[in-house]
Amino acid sequence: MSGSPAAGVPARHPAEGRTAGRPGVRTLRPYALRCEHRATPLGIDEPAPRLSWRLASDLRGDDPVAYRVRVAERAGDLEDGGRVLWDTGRVADPGATAVDYAGPALPGRTRFHWRVSVWPAGPDAPAEADSWFETGFTRADEWCAAWIARGPCPVDVMDAPTEGEFALDDHGLAPCPLLRRSFTAPAGARGRVHVSARGLYELRLNGERVGDAELAPGWTDYRHRVQYQTYDVTALLREGENVLAATIADGWWSGFVGFEPRRSGAHYGSSPQFLAELHLTGPDGRASVVATDGTWRTGTGAIRHADLLKGECHDLRRAADGWELPGFDDSGWPRALVAETDHRLLVASADEPVRAMAELRPYSVERVLPGTHVVDFGQNLAGRVRLKVRHLAAGARVVIRHAEVLDGSGRPYTANLRTAAATDVLIGDGREHIVFEPRFTYHGFRYAEISGVPELAESDVVAVALHSDTPWAGEFDCSDAELRRLHDCVAWGQRSNFVSVPTDCPQRDERLGWLADAQVFLPTAALNADVAAFFTKWLRDVDDARTPDGGFTNVAPRLVGVADEGAPGWADAGVVIPWHLYRVYDDPRFLARSLEAMCAWVDLIHRHNPDLVWRHRVGPHFSDWLAPGTPTPREVVATAYFAHSARLTARAARVLGRKDAGERYQRLADDIRRTFAERFVTVEETAEGAAEGAADGRSVRVAGDTQTGYLLALAFELLPDALVGAAARRLASLIESAGPALLTGFLGVALAAPVLDAHGRSDLAHALLLRDEVPSWRFPLRHGATTIWERWDGWTPDTGFRAPSMNSFNHYALGSVGEWLYRGVAGLDQAPDSTGYRKLRIRPRPGGLRHASARHESVRGTVTVTWERHDDRIALRVLVPPGATAEVYLPTTDPGSVRESGLVPSPDDPHIVFVSAAFDHVLYRVSSGAYRFTAAHPPVGGRAGTPEAAPPRPSPTPSRRTSEPAAKPSFARSYEEDTP
Numbered sequence: 006m007s008g009s010p011a012a013g014v015p016a017r018h019p020a021e022g023r024t025a026g027r028p029g030v031r032t033l034r035p036y037a038l039r040c041e042h043r044a045t046p047l048g049i050d051e052p053a054p055r056l057s058w059r060l061a062s063d064l065r066g067d068d069p070v071a072y073r074v075r076v077a078e079r080a081g082d083l084e085d086g087g088r089v090l091w092d093t094g095r096v097a098d099p100g101a102t103a104v105d106y107a108g109p110a111l112p113g114r115t116r117f118h119w120r121v122s123v124w125p126a127g128p129d130a131p132a133e134a135d136s137w138f139e140t141g142f143t144r145a146d147e148w149c150a151a152w153i154a155r156g157p158c159p160v161d162v163m164d165a166p167t168e169g170e171f172a173l174d175d176h177g178l179a180p181c182p183l184l185r186r187s188f189t190a191p192a193g194a195r196g197r198v199h200v201s202a203r204g205l206y207e208l209r210l211n212g213e214r215v216g217d218a219e220l221a222p223g224w225t226d227y228r229h230r231v232q233y234q235t236y237d238v239t240a241l242l243r244e245g246e247n248v249l250a251a252t253i254a255d256g257w258w259s260g261f262v263g264f265e266p267r268r269s270g271a272h273y274g275s276s277p278q279f280l281a282e283l284h285l286t287g288p289d290g291r292a293s294v295v296a297t298d299g300t301w302r303t304g305t306g307a308i309r310h311a312d313l314l315k316g317e318c319h320d321l322r323r324a325a326d327g328w329e330l331p332g333f334d335d336s337g338w339p340r341a342l343v344a345e346t347d348h349r350l351l352v353a354s355a356d357e358p359v360r361a362m363a364e365l366r367p368y369s370v371e372r373v374l375p376g377t378h379v380v381d382f383g384q385n386l387a388g389r390v391r392l393k394v395r396h397l398a399a400g401a402r403v404v405i406r407h408a409e410v411l412d413g414s415g416r417p418y419t420a421n422l423r424t425a426a427a428t429d430v431l432i433g434d435g436r437e438h439i440v441f442e443p444r445f446t447y448h449g450f451r452y453a454e455i456s457g458v459p460e461l462a463e464s465d466v467v468a469v470a471l472h473s474d475t476p477w478a479g480e481f482d483c484s485d486a487e488l489r490r491l492h493d494c495v496a497w498g499q500r501s502n503f504v505s506v507p508t509d510c511p512q513r514d515e516r517l518g519w520l521a522d523a524q525v526f527l528p529t530a531a532l533n534a535d536v537a538a539f540f541t542k543w544l545r546d547v548d549d550a551r552t553p554d555g556g557f558t559n560v561a562p563r564l565v566g567v568a569d570e571g572a573p574g575w576a577d578a579g580v581v582i583p584w585h586l587y588r589v590y591d592d593p594r595f596l597a598r599s600l601e602a603m604c605a606w607v608d609l610i611h612r613h614n615p616d617l618v619w620r621h622r623v624g625p626h627f628s629d630w631l632a633p634g635t636p637t638p639r640e641v642v643a644t645a646y647f648a649h650s651a652r653l654t655a656r657a658a659r660v661l662g663r664k665d666a667g668e669r670y671q672r673l674a675d676d677i678r679r680t681f682a683e684r685f686v687t688v689e690e691t692a693e694g695a696a697e698g699a700a701d702g703r704s705v706r707v708a709g710d711t712q713t714g715y716l717l718a719l720a721f722e723l724l725p726d727a728l729v730g731a732a733a734r735r736l737a738s739l740i741e742s743a744g745p746a747l748l749t750g751f752l753g754v755a756l757a758a759p760v761l762d763a764h765g766r767s768d769l770a771h772a773l774l775l776r777d778e779v780p781s782w783r784f785p786l787r788h789g790a791t792t793i794w795e796r797w798d799g800w801t802p803d804t805g806f807r808a809p810s811m812n813s814f815n816h817y818a819l820g821s822v823g824e825w826l827y828r829g830v831a832g833l834d835q836a837p838d839s840t841g842y843r844k845l846r847i848r849p850r851p852g853g854l855r856h857a858s859a860r861h862e863s864v865r866g867t868v869t870v871t872w873e874r875h876d877d878r879i880a881l882r883v884l885v886p887p888g889a890t891a892e893v894y895l896p897t898t899d900p901g902s903v904r905e906s907g908l909v910p911s912p913d914d915p916h917i918v919f920v921s922a923a924f925d926h927v928l929y930r931v932s933s934g935a936y937r938f939t940a941a942h943p944p945v946g947g948r949a950g951t952p953e954a955a956p957p958r959p960s961p962t963p964s965r966r967t968s969e970p971a972a973k974p975s976f977a978r979s980y981e982e983d984t985p
Contacts, residue, residue: 010068016867033062033069033125033887037862038136040119042537042590043357048141048199048235050353052111055592057103058121058134059866060887065934066914067868068887071097073122073131074104080118083135088773090117095124098842100888101798102865103591113143114197114284141199141235141353148348150282150296152203155182155303156342175318176426178255178310181445183328184279185250185342186301192244193288201233204446205256205311209329210241210249218358219471220313220447223505223542224257224518226562227273229549232542238283249295253277254311261314262462263564264423264514272564278344280351284360302338304328311445314425314514319441321434322399338896355545356538357474359504361388365468370461373415377456381470385409385451385792385815387501387511390429391442393465394458397433403441403457405429407450409512409814410789410800417454420809425514431457432798447471449512472500475534476862481826483857488774490781492826498792499530506543506562510795510813517560517567521630522818524578525583525755529823531589532833532861540586547579548602555605559624570624571606572752573643574752579606580650584657591841596657598668603654607670610647617680618642627751629713631796633780634748636716638709641685642752648677652721679703681723684708688728692700705731712739713753719764720756733764745772746780755821762829762850770829771852774822782822793820803921827906831859833870836892841865845891847883848926851942865889878902879942885933894926897940903927904939 035058041049042057056074075083076091083089109119116139142148190196200208200217201222208215215236222232254260255277261270283295307324311317327333368383380390390405396401399797407427408417419427427448431441453468455461481492506518507526523543530536543561550563557576558569559906571577583599586592613622620640629637655670685708705728707714715736718724724732740747740761747757758770777783780797788800796815800806813952828834832849835842842863849857849872856873866886873880885891895903900922903910910917910929917936920928927940 028276031061031063031912032065032129032132033060033061033067033123034132035121035123035134038121038134039121040136040138041355042535042541042592045137045629047139047197047237048233048353049138050141050143052143053106054111054138055103055105055594056121057864058123059102059862059864060123061866062125062887062933066932067100067125068099068933069123070099070126071095071124072101072104074119075122076106076108076117076119078115078117078136080135083118083120102841102888105169105594109139111143113140113147114313115140121646128824139197139235141233142351145348145351148282148351148563149294149347150199150280151298151302151343152278152280152345152347153184153297153299153301153341154276154278154344155184155305156339174426175310175694176261177628178260178314178315179252179276180305180313180323181252181308181311182277182279183250183304183306183325184297184301185248185303185328185335185338186295186297186331187246187248187331188283188295189245189319190242190247191287192283194239194242195286196238196242198238198281198283199235200250200251200281201231201234202251202253202256202258202277202279203227203231203274204258204260204279205254206279206413206869207252207444208236208249208281209251210238211243211247212250212330213241215241217360217849219361220256220359220445220505222307222354223358224562225546227258227350227548227694230352230545231350233280233351234354234358242285245567246331248329248333249281249283251279251281252306252444253279254308256313256445257562260312261424261514261900262519263567265496265564265567268565269424269514287533297341301341302335303341304335304338308445311443313446313516314427315446316426316428316430316448317443317446318430319443320432321436321439322432324434324563331628348388352812355542359471360474361469362472362474363470365470367463367466367468370463370466371415372461373454374456376459377454378458378461379411379415379417380453380455380461380466381854382451382453383503383791384468384497385449385790386468386470386497387447387449387504387815388469388471389443390453390455391440391467391469392431392455392458394431394433394439394441395706396437397431397435397439397457398610399433399434399435401457403431403433403455406454406456407448407512408452408454409450411597412454417452418806418846421806421812421814422512423514423810425512427512441667442469447504449813454763460645465971470500471504473503473505473539475503475536475539477533477536478862479533479827480860481823481831481858483826483830485857487783487786487824488830488854490786491774492823494786494790494792495529495817495820495823495826496533498815498820499533501531501792501815502817503536503539506546507539509818510816512815513813517564518543518562519555519560519575520547520578521559521572521575521627521751522816524581525751525821526817527582527585528755529817529821529827531585532824532827532905534765535862537586537590537592540582541595544583544586544599548581548599551602551605555602556622557606570601572626573619573628573639573646574622575627576606576624577646579603580653584653586838587657587660588835590845593660596660600654600657600661600663603650603657604666604670607647607654610650611673614647616678617644618684629711629750629752632711632713632748632750632753633797634743635709635711637711637713637753638685641708641714642717644677644681644685645721645723648674648681649721653676678723681718682725682728685714686718686724687698688726688731689695703731705735707732707735710735710739710741712736712747712757713740713749716749716760719760730764733760735765736763736764737766737769740773744776744778745769746772746776746778748780753932757825758822758825762825767829767850768852770777770825771850774852780821790814791816795819827861830854831857831870832872832894833859833861833868842886843889845885845889846894847891848894849881849883849896851879851896874942877941878946879940881937881938881940883931883936885931887933889933891922891931891976893929893936893938895938895940896926897942898925899941902929902941906937907939
């Protein structure tokens with residue numbers, strides 16, 4: 006397994022703490038302590054960091070009644086009587102699982118220890134847990150390091166390429182600069198190094214790698230912000246001579262990014278630059294600093310070029326062996342060029358970096374030509390290949406080409422990569438044993454074609470999956486094998502596309518942070534993983550990208566010339582995403598940081614569209630992107646999002662106590678809603694209306710009469726109440742007459758299952774999950790998909806591959822159905838007026854399934870739902886974290902058959918309260934704790950839900966292999982590390 010957690014990450018159960026209580030019973034206890042949504046972060050620069058914790062207990066109703074948080078510079082000072090920096094005292098707040106630091110200003114570059122104490126009801130002593138965080142630089146003028154680079158060197162020469170030597174295309178890229186500086190350190194010294202690059206960096210101290218961040222410092226708009234990381238290097242220091250050594254590469258700064266042919270690269274700068282500042286503290290307390298400046302030496306080595314899109318080339322004949330170690334003679338290397346000394350744009354990283362999160366062994370290795378093999382890793386992923394090579398002669402080349410799928414001849418299909426070469430090259434120097442692994446590129450691939458190696462064993466090659474370290478927080482399972490595979494596809498699409506920013510695809514010449522893709526997929530993403538810190542960072546990119554007049558763009562970080570003007574549904578992500586993050590993580594700072602921009606965006610649309618129909622300033626107006634059916638009128642899509650953004654802005658303002666703003670945007674939202682109904686909704690008194698089920702014979706039509714039009718109108722509550730039922734029936738009719746099938750694109754697909762479910766048609770949502778023809782989720786599964794495709798019909802037996810100009814096999818937008826697998830199929834949800842899973846709503850929609858389960862690590866603690874059906878009974882198990890309550894909808898037509906833990910629920914039980922009964926369910930309200938309900942339930946109907954019902958999988962096309970890897974990879978981090 007590659008990519009272990011960062012230094013200082015707590016062990017598996019970091020916060021079980023000290024608790025009092027009855028023997029053998031684990032009472033209320035905090036765990037999973039976080040600072041700024043991260044475990045033990047190094048180098049934060051938030052002046053008032055948010056300190057949070059989760060709760061667990063083995064008892065029902067064991068809820069907190071108060072908390073206390075203490076912060077001190079020394080762990081020992083957290084005890085009563087110690088010298089604490091800040092102490093909240095005992096705060097009576099039963100719902101609290103977080104507090105914003107409100108003590109004296111935190112000095113920079115200092116470690117702080119903190120403790121949370123949580124009191125249960127009754128006489129028990131509080132449970133406690135400890136953690137720590139470190140601050141970084143608090144002011145720009147605290148830095149002393151300079152930005153350095155490899156300057157023009159008078160000894161550089163240019164030779165004509167020799168066939169077989171430098172004949173491979175370097176794409177105009179320069180060799181990766183090497184930078185080194187030697188220094189002395191006393192025995193027992195402690196060290197912190199703060200590092201950044203305009204481009205990418207890999208830092209080593211005495212030959213040992215510093216940290217495990219990949220593609221660091223990550224992608225931002227370098228004109229606004231440049232991130233830096235902080236590492237504890239104490240264990241790497243030695244007495245006497247030490248060497249700090251860095252390799253830097255173009256990365257997003259000066260490499261190829263995006264697809265604009267007039268500006269395909271060097272968007273921010275022309276060559277990479279590096280900055281580092283090492284602070285040493287001797288055992289006597291004396292401090293010294295080693296910083297980048299003009300005394301550093303610079304050269305080049307084996308990496309002849311490295312680019313995120315083009316790939317990486319290592320020529321071992323050019324290696325500078327030992328350059329990162331003490332004793333290397335660098336007198337022939339020129340001094341580094343000081344490029345700049347401005348530190349105003351430097352910010353501490355707000356999220357965890359990209360890491361090597363998993364390793365996948367080959368599913369198969371097939372020899373296709375002499376010296377050429379195609380390796381199938383059984384899984385589409387984002388990452389790189391690690392290859393062992395033996396006996397590679399000087400000048401001999403090994404070439405690795407990457408592809409998501411194979412063509413008809415069994416070779417990599419690369420037309421859909423467009424200008425992304427996705428090719429890594431190794432040139433030998435006669436060494437006997439080589440391990441080749443690129444360091445400054447990544448590719449989207451399932452297949453690797455490796456040429457130049459006569460024999461290739463499965464043990465010689467590994468796929469290394471790279472993605473931002475968002476700890477996995479969710480699990481889903483059910484009795485339908487293909488639905489389980491669908492969930493896996495959604496999860497792998499998320500991993501592959503959360504690489505510093507939420508990208509659209511990891512393989513072709515794009516990989517941009519498209520806002521619409523992110524906003525439609527966020528509800529699924531936040532159930533799968535803890536993405537709070539990841540989106541904290543990216544929302545700053547979104548804000549940096551805003552236009553001077555208040556417009557959100559379509560991609561962030563912003564690239565000049567790439568769809569700058571915000572489009573409906575795309576730019577609206579600047580409103581939709583902060584609101585959803587607030588609901589999931591119960592952190593109002595998501596709204597506080599975004600409200601001004603949210604207001605400016607809605608005002609911009611209103612200013613250019615005073616009649617409240619959004620038809621001006623619509624940018625490229627992608628509408629419902631890649632919808633296979635009749636196009637939804639663009640004004641319908643735009644005006645619906647205008648109303649939605651105004652309404653969410655009003656809600657955000659009210660949450661933050663901005664009453665006047667809340668009222669103003671609510672009035673605007675109401676006016677847009679009325680305008681939408683007047684302009685785009687018609688009502689007819691027809692026999693057709695009666696056929697659709699309307700009791701009064703009325704039929705409702707939203708302009709265009711498309712599925713997406715009705716989905717937007719219903720999801721965003723744009724219709725008069727009297728017309729909602731008829732519109733929902735028309736939506737169902739359109740879906741049923743299409744197959745049943747969805748004819749929606751990126752914007753519509755995310756709404757389909759939730760809207761159908763909300764209007765009593767969960768049966769139709771299940772039917773969509775069962776469909777296996779185009780368009781459907783199962784069709785790609787049956788033809789080899791291991792991630793979600795960009796198009797419903799990216800490949801079909803009849804048409805082959807769709808246009809390679811836009812045909813990714815690893816997108817996540819259509820995977821937004823993953824939300825309903827958790828919320829609908831399993832039934833794990835929170836109430837509409839809840840934040841942070843304070844009020845759960847447990848309401849399974851079994852459909853034809855025999856069992857399903859979901860687990861989610863919420864900000865309050867672990868939530869689990871498991872249900873299964875046996876003959877004519879259903880069993881439902883629920884775990885509600887302390888401090889939360891749950892509405893439990895038990896699907897039964899016989900209220901008298903309900904049992905909990907084998908007993909009839911007692912009206913005197915304060916933890917289980919009967920609320921109501923309906924024709925298809927009984928509703929109980931329960932307190933925190935674990936529950937086991939059973940009730941009568943009709944036998945399973947339909948063909949889904951049992952392992953036997955899963956259809957046999959044919960040989961998939963175009964992948965030609967079964968879609969599951971030979972062995973499930975192990976990930977470096979998951980929610981289990983924080984599970985009590």
